[in-house]
Amino acid sequence: MKIKKLYAVYFSATGTTEKIVRRIADGAGAVLGLAAETVDFTLPAARKEHYSFEEGDLVIFGVPVYAGRVPNLLLPFVQSGFSGGGALAVPVVLYGNRNYDDGLIELRNTLEADGFHTVAGAAFIGEHSFSYTLAAHRPDEQDLAVADRFARQLAEKAAALPAAPSEPAHVNGCDPIRPYYTPRDRKGNPVNILKVKPKTSDACVKCGLCVKKCPMGAIDPADPSNVPGICIKCGACVKKCPKGAKYYDDEKYLYHQHELEEGFARRAEPETFLG
Template sequence: MNKKINTMYFSATDTTKKVVWSVGKKISENMNGEITINNIDFTLPLVRKEPVSFTEEDVVVVGVPVYAGRVPNVLLKYLNAIIGNGALAIPVVVYGNRNYDDALIELKDILELNGFKVIAGGAFVGEHSFSKTLAKNRPDEKDMVIASDFANEIYRKITTEDEIQPIVVKGNKPYRKYYMPKNENGRSVDIRKVTPKTNDNCIDCKLCANVCPMGSIDSNDVSKLNGICIKCGACIKKCPTYGKYYDDQDYLRHKYELEIGCTYRREPELFI
């Protein structure tokens, strides 16, 4: 069987990329005896302007991070424009050790509506975008072994089943609303408009502007935003001088709650 292996991912801090690439790489090694992968990294905005379509000869591993328990709404337009044409798809979501809620079933539904045949799915854990301690350094070695085994099972399914069966994944229909943190009075708070600040450590290297997946950080003045902030963590975690930070109290309270309340190690969940 000669299938073309593809990976697609949005990965501002490289955790989703690590999982998706590993799964695609292992499938390719099994399928072709070598690493031959077509890779589409749609993290940056210019890539999301290019149309993408596949054929029945394609196997596509599609990965997104989980934002508030769902597929990030800023990606829906792009994801809904991908054309499957009968390609086999493996949706993968990566979350920060709280919960992936309805993100996986939502991504699966999007792919199926776009003409893909979804044959497997997985929810993996990555270091939380808000934190450097919550799920620190994940996906780790143990996660990557599971990702490799997952890829082996996908290869087995593709090559041994005459009629590849669809899968059922965890999730609700209708999908739950996007998760919202609460303040000290138990009332929901909206942190969507919270933006990062810039301190005196900034050396104006422009890295934050280059890695912002929304293209929102002004390259002429990196302390300014010309668009939305999705709290992906890229500008903070990738800054070489720790020049970016958040000071919004609702954001910081939610970050603290996650760090003390979600320490129990969650493991990847696979559906195949």
């Protein structure tokens, strides 16, 4: 197929998904002789738009995995905010070293329902949004090398296709999609942190960066210590605060964070799917 336009499309609160999606798009573009256009729908204003694509487009589409799936508050926009128009798409997910569970196959299915034709898929690892030690500094150089190789193979495959595939790309996961992962304590009781919100220390200088970076628009511009909106625990305000003033102190949140850090300290490796 003749690929006419190339896109890097992503939601990326802390930058890990963006790093991988752009790396894949740029690598594919080098093979195809195309510069990737960017659609970053991380911030609320971007999710007020509708994005349409068409035959001849190749879209690298990335989201993070929360609790083993596409984030529940993001999923409705991914379902309604994009029209594939017969474009080729590559679902890409980033997860924090535990497992991507059904996140990749859910994203693949959603893109297919949006009118895209998926031709490949990938799951990469990024530093966990709850932690500075779990998958610290990933994606790293080893991950980027995998992304580069995948990008070349993807571009060659897309260019060699005689027509858009009639079947979705094969990726790992269960279909029907399983419920969101639920953390549990040592007695087997669910650990519910849905309503937990970040706190603000006296180090805050009210620069407003957390307000600007919050993907949910949840932080009060007049008082950054006030979080009246929904918090998805994405880590943007904590990891991007120049003064380190944002933090979580909820007992259940910290329990879950430490369980993840202790139980999933091994190095998980990226998985790519081109079949």
